[in-house]
Amino acid sequence: MAKEITPRSENYSQWYLDIVKKADLADNSAVRGCMVIKPSGYAIWENMKAQLDKMFKDTGHVNAYFPLFIPKSFLSKEADHVEGFAKECAVVTHHRLMNNPNGPGVVVDPEAKLEEELIVRPTSETIIWNTYRDWIQSYRDLPLLINQWANVVRWELRTRPFLRTAEFLWQEGHTAHASKKEAEEEAAIIHEVYARFAEDYMAMPVVKGRKTANERFAGAEETYTIEALMQDGKALQAGTSHFLGQNFAKAFDVKYLTEANKEDFVWATSWGVSTRLVGGMIMTHSDDEGLVLPPRLAPIQVVIVPIPKPNGELLEVADKIVAELQSHGIRVKVDKDKKKRPGFKFAEYEMRGVPVRLGLGKRDLENNTIEVARRDTKTKEQLPLENLGAQIEKLLEDIQNNLLQRAKDFRSERTTVVDDLDTFKEILENKGGFISAHWDGTTESELKMKELTTATIRCIPNDQEAESGKDLVTGKESKGRVLFAKAY
RNA sequence: AGGGGUGUAGCGCAGUCCGGUUAGCGCACUUGGUUUGGGACCAAGGGGUCGUAGGUUCGAAUCCUAUCACCCCUACCA
Numbered sequence: 001m002a003k004e005i006t007p008r009s010e011n012y013s014q015w016y017l018d019i020v021k022k023a024d025l026a027d028n029s030a031v032r033g034c035m036v037i038k039p040s041g042y043a044i045w046e047n048m049k050a051q052l053d054k055m056f057k058d059t060g061h062v063n064a065y066f067p068l069f070i071p072k073s074f075l076s077k078e079a080d081h082v083e084g085f086a087k088e089c090a091v092v093t094h095h096r097l098m099n100n101p102n103g104p105g106v107v108v109d110p111e112a113k114l115e116e117e118l119i120v121r122p123t124s125e126t127i128i129w130n131t132y133r134d135w136i137q138s139y140r141d142l143p144l145l146i147n148q149w150a151n152v153v154r155w156e157l158r159t160r161p162f163l164r165t166a167e168f169l170w171q172e173g174h175t176a177h178a179s180k181k182e183a184e185e186e187a188a189i190i191h192e193v194y195a196r197f198a199e200d201y202m203a204m205p206v207v208k209g210r211k212t213a214n215e216r217f218a219g220a221e222e223t224y225t226i227e228a229l230m231q232d233g234k235a236l237q238a239g240t241s242h243f244l245g246q247n248f249a250k251a252f253d254v255k256y257l258t259e260a261n262k263e264d265f266v267w268a269t270s271w272g273v274s275t276r277l278v279g280g281m282i283m284t285h286s287d288d289e290g291l292v293l294p295p296r297l298a299p300i301q302v303v304i305v306p307i308p309k310p311n312g313e314l315l316e317v318a319d320k321i322v323a324e325l326q327s328h329g330i331r332v333k334v335d336k337d338k339k340k341r342p343g344f345k346f347a348e349y350e351m352r353g354v355p356v357r358l359g360l361g362k363r364d365l366e367n368n369t370i371e372v373a374r375r376d377t378k379t380k381e382q383l384p385l386e387n388l389g390a391q392i393e394k395l396l397e398d399i400q401n402n403l404l405q406r407a408k409d410f411r412s413e414r415t416t417v418v419d420d421l422d423t424f425k426e427i428l429e430n431k432g433g434f435i436s437a438h439w440d441g442t443t444e445s446e447l448k449m450k451e452l453t454t455a456t457i458r459c460i461p462n463d464q465e466a467e468s469g470k471d472l473v474t475g476k477e478s479k480g481r482v483l484f485a486k487a488y
Numbered sequence: 489a490g491g492g493g494u495g496u497a498g499c500g501c502a503g504u505c506c507g508g509u510u511a512g513c514g515c516a517c518u519u520g521g522u523u524u525g526g527g528a529c530c531a532a533g534g535g536g537u538c539g540u541a542g543g544u545u546c547g548a549a550u551c552c553u554a555u556c557a558c559c560c561c562u563a564c565c566a
Binding site: 004028030032084085087088123152154156157158163164168170217236237238239240272273274275276307308309340341342343344345346347348359361362363364371488 | 489523524525526527528557558563564565566
């Protein structure tokens with residue numbers, strides 16, 4: 001049968017769409033720009049969510065839920081913030097439908113116009129800070145460390161499943177602090193949580209850094225970001241953590257009494273990661289055969305395929321293996337479908353990214369072995385059934401580590417140090433990836449570079465070394481290198 | 489937002505230019521049989537307001553008008 005996935009070399013974005021479709025992760029929906037996340041895709045998000053939620057709680061945060069709708073007037077209270085989001089907001093103007101007096105169907109009831117329009121949240125800073133004003137009176141109420149899991153809407157023109165959709169799922173943390181230092185530390189703590197999650201769970205290496213003023217979140221004083229590199233050489237902003245200063249406290253008049261009984265505005269952070277992470281994980285690991293998932297986040301880590309068919313002794317043995325693997329905390333399933341042939345199932349599970357496949361047939365029963373196939377390297381070997389749980393547990397760790405190492409190697413290979421504009425353009429076009437180059441620190445230079453090359457500054461890396469040099473565009477003095485790339 | 493394109497079965501398409509039996513093909517689906525260690529085969533079967541509305545005509549998937557939706561290429565965004 002013909003290959004059903006477009007090779008990456010031929011058309012990377014089509015490859016991505018094929019993976020999403022063939023691995024059964026998501027569908028287009030009846031609503032433009034919105035996707036249906038199917039069980040296989042949602043299970044990945046659930047695993048991410050469970051782990052992140054644990055990490056947030058371990059760092060002292062609690063969950064709450066704020067409204068989907070935001071009064072229009074709220075959004076305009078912080079000038080930069082509204083400017084950042086105004087162009088992509090869904091607006092609710094009416095609250096009732098009526099039968100169409102001129103034909104079939106329903107129409108909006110013109111009598112039911114809202115006094116004040118409601119905005120479907122593109123992010124919740126405004127409604128949350130409006131609420132925090134009532135919650136915070138004294139330094140004793142601080143810090144306030146709250147996260148919410150929610151959907152948000154940003155009316156995008158051009159969408160792609162998981163990477164950019166009009167509606168997406170995310171978490172947004174919103175914290176309030178009594179000092180600037182503490183708020184800055186909070187933003188840094190979450191930045192670190194995001195980086196650890198990306199590397200340890202998604203096996204997606206990230207560069208930690210700060211955004212330039214131009215790329216910063218609307219309303220933030222500092223934005224920390226984790227930037228990942230996709231296989232096509234483009235960078236993906238995977239998670240951001242913002243130090244908001246006192247901007248929202250001032251906009252929403254959130255003051256508290258200090259220990260010295262003096263009034264002051266509180267200091268704020270906000271931070272979020274979204275279902276975009278699913279897209280990033282797909283693009284980091286998958287190949288032309290389909291999805292590749294890191295074991296730690298794979299909904300099914302091991303699948304057992306009885307050969308040629310699930311019956312009799314094969315099923316008995318398979319069930320025993322399931323029990324043993326489960327006792328090692330492994331998520332395992334037996335394919336009991338009698339209609340499909342083994343070859344079809346092999347291809348199917350590869351397409352769906354299951355990290356390990358166990359083939360169990362008559363030969364294995366005779367020899368007391370099992371065929372173990374790993375998705376990441378596409379290699380197969382026979383293993384003894386004895387002590388299989390421990391062996392598979394170890395194998396899953398190996399796969400997890402291998403995926404991370406492979407992605408790290410790719411990133412090193414695709415990170416280039418460049419010192420002149422012509423080389424910059426040449427590398428960007430032919431090789432892609434991160435380009436480490438000098439920058440004079442001005443927005444003018446950054447914008448000019450974007451105009452000349454389409455590359456943007458992804459971040460000022462945390463581990464930036466002090467090094468004097470010259471800005472590639474302006475020739476002015478630079479104190480260190482930043483990372484440029486084409487971005488998603 | 490500017491340019492191009494497509495709507496016919498769950499999916500992918502042919503048929504439309506040049507109107508004329510009962511609208512067809514591949515995949516998928518159902519049933520039966522033979523198969524089964526890398527995407528099986530044979531046979532029989534089910535499934536359609538031809539995007540929607542109006543018009544022309546003895547007759548419309550096909551021509552005309554309107555309308556809706558989606559996709560692709562170029563500029564902004566997690």
